[in-house]
Amino acid sequence: MREMVKPNTRAIIRNYLTEALVSFNESVPDDALLEDHDLDSEQIVALVLFLEEQFHIYIGDEEITIDNLGSLHALVAFVDRKVK
């Protein structure tokens, strides 16, 4: 059966991105690439820390990839897999 995305995860991460990235706002689609919104290496570290604290998960260095963190859609799927 297909995993259901927890609506809360998306809202929490979207809020965070809207505050953290200058050019990210409500109109940005979920599958937009975050690097097009200036997600640089410092912001990646801050994002990882936020996800770890917010969702009580541990993210290994090897998991910090574009596939997992590259878009809001990817982030939500990644976090939901981790908290499952």
Place this chain on the structure above:
Amino acid sequence: MLRSFNASEEAERLVSWLREVNATVLRRDGGVVGVSGGIDSATVLYLMVRALGAKRVVALIMPDRDSSTSSASLALEMAAQLGVEAIQTDLTDVLQAYGCYELRDKAVQHAIPEFDPRQDKAKIVLPENLLAEATLNIFSAVVVKPDGQQIRRRLSVTDLRQIVAASNMKQRVRMTRLYYEAELRNFSVVGTANKNEHDLGFFVKYGDGGVDVLPLKHLFKTQIYALAEYLGVPMAIIKRPPTTDTYSAECTQEEFFYRLPFDVLDSIWEADERQQAPEQIAKDLGLHIAQVENVLSDVRRKKHTTEYLRLEPITITYSYK
């Protein structure tokens, strides 16, 4: 070897260009080169001696307490062979007075409380091997204990910023000293950044980026190896692995920033600049397309995120109304 690079032609072109630029654009009587014992500064020193003659070139060697001792001795030896004036000045006291070591070490200690700066060494690194994994660029601190044991932890933004900002004092103090020696003689300051460093942002704004002329800015690191050999740079310098020479623990440029060997990075990047498709690049180099794409994404990302470093001060023109 990259396509269509002729070291002898490039050397001759650079020599006449340096002569011309120094005399007619900068209008200086000679040039000062900060010489680290690495291949880039050695190549620039050899080019300058060819361009202006040994008497119009000064080699400035500026180690501090974290520098490897072999760096300074290789630089001094090379300067002596070329017959250029070599000035060695240790910057440890100045950096100490600025708080460079203390501020940097405090941040490392915050990330890794087991760090004892009196006996341990430390460095910061990116994840290894960009070809093996498509991980993004996040810095970790690594502490090396006297028995060789290593402790590695991911850095928070605050700690990373403090380590980088404190360490960058080194390049900025060197720049100040370079300009002192240059102004004393009406010489220019000749920079040593190559294309990899300049375009990907591996330099310090107003530190090693604060210079009058950058003769290697257009050349890939692998092209500089060929140029250095042609110019007769000592093999002891050519064969050394490029290091940051910034942190107390030994740290290669590959582990600090580039994440893969220069020959691979340069071949992929240069082929991309020639508009080669990733499929073709992968085929030519015996790599997977995904590996080539990882490297090209990393190049694009680094170029983009370090754009600020290459910007001149932003100004606005006066509006007459």
